[in-house]
Amino acid sequence: MKSNEHVLDDILEAYALGRLQEEELDCVEDHMLVCERCRLRLEEMESFVKATRIAAMRIREREVFFGQRPKPWWHRVLQPILAKPVWAVVSVAVLGLFFLLPMNRRNTVFEQEILLSATRGSEEGQIVAAKTTTLRLRLDLRDLPQAVQYQVTIVDHLGTPVWQWKAPRVDSPGELRMQVDRQFKSGMYWVRLSDAASLKLLREYPLRVS
Numbered sequence: 001m002k003s004n005e006h007v008l009d010d011i012l013e014a015y016a017l018g019r020l021q022e023e024e025l026d027c028v029e030d031h032m033l034v035c036e037r038c039r040l041r042l043e044e045m046e047s048f049v050k051a052t053r054i055a056a057m058r059i060r061e062r063e064v065f066f067g068q069r070p071k072p073w074w075h076r077v078l079q080p081i082l083a084k085p086v087w088a089v090v091s092v093a094v095l096g097l098f099f100l101l102p103m104n105r106r107n108t109v110f111e112q113e114i115l116l117s118a119t120r121g122s123e124e125g126q127i128v129a130a131k132t133t134t135l136r137l138r139l140d141l142r143d144l145p146q147a148v149q150y151q152v153t154i155v156d157h158l159g160t161p162v163w164q165w166k167a168p169r170v171d172s173p174g175e176l177r178m179q180v181d182r183q184f185k186s187g188m189y190w191v192r193l194s195d196a197a198s199l200k201l202l203r204e205y206p207l208r209v210s
Contacts, residue, residue: 007031007038016045037134037181116140116191116205128184128209135180139193142174144203149196150176154207157188166196184209 007015007028014020015028032039112132117140128135139152154163165178176193191205 006035007041012038012042012045016042016049035181036183040133110134111136114138114207116207119203119205126205126207128207130184130186130209132209133181133183135182135184137178137180137191139176139178139191139203139205140174141176141193144193145195150202151194151196151199152176152178153192153194154180155190155192159190162189186210 011020011024011028015025020028032042110129110131111134112128113136114126114128115138116126118126137152150167152165152167153161155161162184163180163182165180167176167178186209189207189209191207192201193203193205194201
């Protein structure tokens with residue numbers, strides 16, 4: 001897996017279940033350190049696995065419970081069906097979805113695209129919703145020197161860096177595009193564009209999260 005690629009679903013599932021081969025384990029864990037989106041996907045996967053195990057445990061507990069008292073008529077009817085492995089899996093999956101659906105609504109990924117052209121002096125800046133977890137930034141490069149490589153740093157109102165990225169190239173003339181896979185707290189931020197070689201600050205864009 002390349003460092004700039006997201007983890008595939010089957011590898012993420014094997015990691016959540018503790019079944020990932022050792023040679024892939026370090027690569028996945030290194031990617032998780034820098035990729036917020038894959039961490040959110042892993043949390044969803046782990047929650048689903050946990051809910052599935054809880055559902056399976058409750059089914060086993062009910063089987064023990066029914067074994068200690070006279071079985072009702074509906075249990076005698078359904079027992080031959082539930083005894084088949086395929087129906088047991090279906091039952092666990094349905095119960096797992098019961099727990100998972102509310103969680104999915106809470107962890108919905110919100111994407112927002114912003115074009116930044118205003119520089120310092122315009123304190124308002126572009127407004128980003130606080131619920132945004134995938135931010136697609138487009139920086140206006142007009143009237144800027146053509147650097148071999150740009151470095152983009154996002155800092156908070158205290159000047160503390162919260163995100164950094166080196167652009168391999170300019171995606172389109174006069175514009176630099178990037179994707180920020182993280183969620184910011186409400187407040188004022190600054191997007192700083194520098195020459196990656198000299199670290200000279202070229203431009204600063206205001207960004208407000210609310």
